[in-house]
Amino acid sequence: MGFPGRPQTDAKLALKTLTEPAAFGELYRRHEQTVLAYFLHWSATPDVAADLTAETFAAALASIGGYDQARGELRAWLFGIARHMLARSLERGRVEDIARRRLGMATIYVDDETIERIETLASLDGAVLGPLDELSEPIREAVSGRVLEEREYRELAASLACSESLVRQRVKRGLARLRERLEKVQ
Amino acid sequence: MTLIPTLERELIAAAEREYLTPVATGDASTSSPRWRADLGAAAHRPRRRWLRRWLVLSAGALALAAAAGVAVALLSTGTTAAFAGWTATPSAPTASALAAARTACGSVPSADVLAAEARGPYTAIAFTRADKPWQCVVKGSHVVVNLSTRYPVRAYASVLSGKVMLPVITQKTCGSAAARERTLDQPDADLTQDSASSFSSYAKREDALQAEIAAAASGPDTLSAAIGVAGSGVRAVTFVLADGDRIQATVEHGWYVAWWPGASKPGGATAVRVAVTTSSGMHSSPLPAPPKIDVSYQVPAKGCVPGDRCSVFVPLAVTSTVAKSLSAHFSMFRDTPPAQQSSEPRSVRLLINSSESTGAFRIRESVQMQTGTSLGLDAAQARDLYLGNGTTLWLIPGSEGVCRAEVEGGNGAGSCGPVSSFLRHGAIENAGFAFVHGVTRYLLGGFVPDGNPTITVHLDSGASRTVPVKHNAFTASFPSQPKSVTFKDSAGKTVTDPAPGLNEV
Numbered sequence A: 001m002g003f004p005g006r007p008q009t010d011a012k013l014a015l016k017t018l019t020e021p022a023a024f025g026e027l028y029r030r031h032e033q034t035v036l037a038y039f040l041h042w043s044a045t046p047d048v049a050a051d052l053t054a055e056t057f058a059a060a061l062a063s064i065g066g067y068d069q070a071r072g073e074l075r076a077w078l079f080g081i082a083r084h085m086l087a088r089s090l091e092r093g094r095v096e097d098i099a100r101r102r103l104g105m106a107t108i109y110v111d112d113e114t115i116e117r118i119e120t121l122a123s124l125d126g127a128v129l130g131p132l133d134e135l136s137e138p139i140r141e142a143v144s145g146r147v148l149e150e151r152e153y154r155e156l157a158a159s160l161a162c163s164e165s166l167v168r169q170r171v172k173r174g175l176a177r178l179r180e181r182l183e184k185v186q
Numbered sequence B: 001m002t003l004i005p006t007l008e009r010e011l012i013a014a015a016e017r018e019y020l021t022p023v024a025t026g027d028a029s030t031s032s033p034r035w036r037a038d039l040g041a042a043a044h045r046p047r048r049r050w051l052r053r054w055l056v057l058s059a060g061a062l063a064l065a066a067a068a069g070v071a072v073a074l075l076s077t078g079t080t081a082a083f084a085g086w087t088a089t090p091s092a093p094t095a096s097a098l099a100a101a102r103t104a105c106g107s108v109p110s111a112d113v114l115a116a117e118a119r120g121p122y123t124a125i126a127f128t129r130a131d132k133p134w135q136c137v138v139k140g141s142h143v144v145v146n147l148s149t150r151y152p153v154r155a156y157a158s159v160l161s162g163k164v165m166l167p168v169i170t171q172k173t174c175g176s177a178a179a180r181e182r183t184l185d186q187p188d189a190d191l192t193q194d195s196a197s198s199f200s201s202y203a204k205r206e207d208a209l210q211a212e213i214a215a216a217a218s219g220p221d222t223l224s225a226a227i228g229v230a231g232s233g234v235r236a237v238t239f240v241l242a243d244g245d246r247i248q249a250t251v252e253h254g255w256y257v258a259w260w261p262g263a264s265k266p267g268g269a270t271a272v273r274v275a276v277t278t279s280s281g282m283h284s285s286p287l288p289a290p291p292k293i294d295v296s297y298q299v300p301a302k303g304c305v306p307g308d309r310c311s312v313f314v315p316l317a318v319t320s321t322v323a324k325s326l327s328a329h330f331s332m333f334r335d336t337p338p339a340q341q342s343s344e345p346r347s348v349r350l351l352i353n354s355s356e357s358t359g360a361f362r363i364r365e366s367v368q369m370q371t372g373t374s375l376g377l378d379a380a381q382a383r384d385l386y387l388g389n390g391t392t393l394w395l396i397p398g399s400e401g402v403c404r405a406e407v408e409g410g411n412g413a414g415s416c417g418p419v420s421s422f423l424r425h426g427a428i429e430n431a432g433f434a435f436v437h438g439v440t441r442y443l444l445g446g447f448v449p450d451g452n453p454t455i456t457v458h459l460d461s462g463a464s465r466t467v468p469v470k471h472n473a474f475t476a477s478f479p480s481q482p483k484s485v486t487f488k489d490s491a492g493k494t495v496t497d498p499a500p501g502l503n504e505v
Helices: A010-017 A022-042 A047-060 A074-092 A096-104 A112-134 A139-149 A153-160 A164-185 B005-020 B031-041 B047-059 B059-065 B068-076 B096-105 B154-157 B188-203 B322-328 B355-359 B365-370 B419-425
Strands: B114-121 B122-129 B133-141 B142-148 B171-173 B181-183 B211-218 B220-231 B234-241 B246-248 B251-252 B254-259 B273-276 B281-286 B382-387 B392-397 B401-408 B414-418 B427-436 B438-449 B454-458 B464-469 B473-478 B484-488 B494-498
Touching: A010 A074, A022 A047, A022 A074, A022 B005, A047 A074, A047 B005, A047 B419, A112 B122, A139 A153, A139 A164, A139 B246, A153 A164, B047 B494, B096 B122, B096 B133, B096 B382, B114 B246, B114 B251, B114 B254, B133 B254, B142 B220, B234 B254, B246 B254, B246 B427, B322 B401, B322 B419, B401 B419, B419 B427, B419 B494, B454 B473, B464 B473
Parallel strands: none
Antiparallel strands: B114 B122, B122 B133, B133 B142, B171 B181, B211 B220, B220 B254, B234 B246, B234 B273, B251 B254, B273 B281, B382 B392, B392 B401, B401 B414, B427 B438, B438 B473, B454 B464, B454 B484, B484 B494
């Protein structure tokens, strides 16, 4: 089901999900690649990334009624869940399926064709994110947190144990270096 | 085109199961076609239900009939089905039906009626008697069931003040001589989690809902009856059964009532979700697993004939209480501090459901997961601790444990522990870091029992610093991670615990 006309904001789609479930499909389509790319960046394994993506969106769906636009963009909220999923998985050594079981979702089987599509995304992701690995760790963390995860500077500063202004400088420097690198590649 | 199309399809299907529920007071202009279709499906519920029962009870006859059309034709007469004519959508009872119900249910004064509804030929009233809510269903002058809840009206009223409910499952048999209560085998983990979940989904107290469903027997037939309180913001309540049928409740004067044929039938009459419509939209929450009812149980013929004021009833919820030991050893759980002491950075704010904290009420999923066990959390008693770096902690006490949750500015993390641990060690944590005058500072914050006007923080350098404690709470910053913290536990014994590292409690 499509949503013709003026594109709706993520927040509106989130609210609409409560009455029109297809709206969540639209949200999924909008953010699937970014979330997958995020997990690919950390896991580098298509099936694990797909598994984490599925659990992340399931958790988002289960708590979509609690999303509060005043607290930030939906994408940032989604990445908050993604970070949490990743952290839990790393901590426990496995990808959990609590949200999917709670929603009664069927197991998602990732076939070869899907793996291939995700690997393609991984290769694209590598073109964009590869140079990220060449940045120094403090700068990479700042860029990754701000650009990929869309975290607030204040939050980043607290988690990185440095000032907001320093985080801003690191993000700025990191992006400049990435731009330089991409221009050379092109 | 998505990369994982099967996931998209599964998510949409899950969203349909989770949220697609009719809204009783919805505006037709905002109703989707699918939504209206579901309302239509609900209206046909009795026929489908009794068809199913007939198929079960008369499988042999069905095989002989060899045609489903025959079965439907037989059932459509409704002559053999109990609760024939019952409807999933209630209507207002006529004045004469209401008067008859009040008389049949024990001469209920009109002033004591909380809510009334009609479902086909049945009239149901909810009323108060001897400070307890009652729910009575009649057909004409014949009483089908007349149920009283176990808890007084004031217990239900406390739900609207923000109490989180916990399951207390009892079964009471009919007949004064044989009356007994027993605890049923009830999985309780889900309800605790569900209660937290549904509470957190409503940011405003006026949107709170208490769900209580009783399984009742009327002769050989069973029914499910739901009664409870709803906040002033609740516009509609709909119960979703395991078989997908939807039962719209009547919401009146802060109460709701509903009933439907059948009880605790796996995959059938069991209510699995409740959808609540408020001014801010609709939210659907899972209900706890139903209590098990002994299917061989029959209402005794003597002493409990239909029309008598006795039935089997199974209340599902009661408000929780915070462990007495917590309030005994933590003044913060006894006192009612000012709504807001200070908004200055690094000051301590202790709030009890002020408009500020209620408005921001959220228990993140991470906390809910960890509180799935029966900690008996009472979110209404949560205390705030502002840590000075933009992070606000909530300390949520319960009957069995205490949880902390970062609700503002943090990463949504949370942790829980048993009451005994809290009494012994308090809750001390690294609250992150602050950047003060160009220098990064380590933030230490937390809660310690009564008898600690100050705590002593030991630094790596060998020096120590005294930190004042207010309402059991403290926060302070240091140039680096301190070595340990000394304070007195709830028994008055001096304890020295290592200072936690980042994200440690």
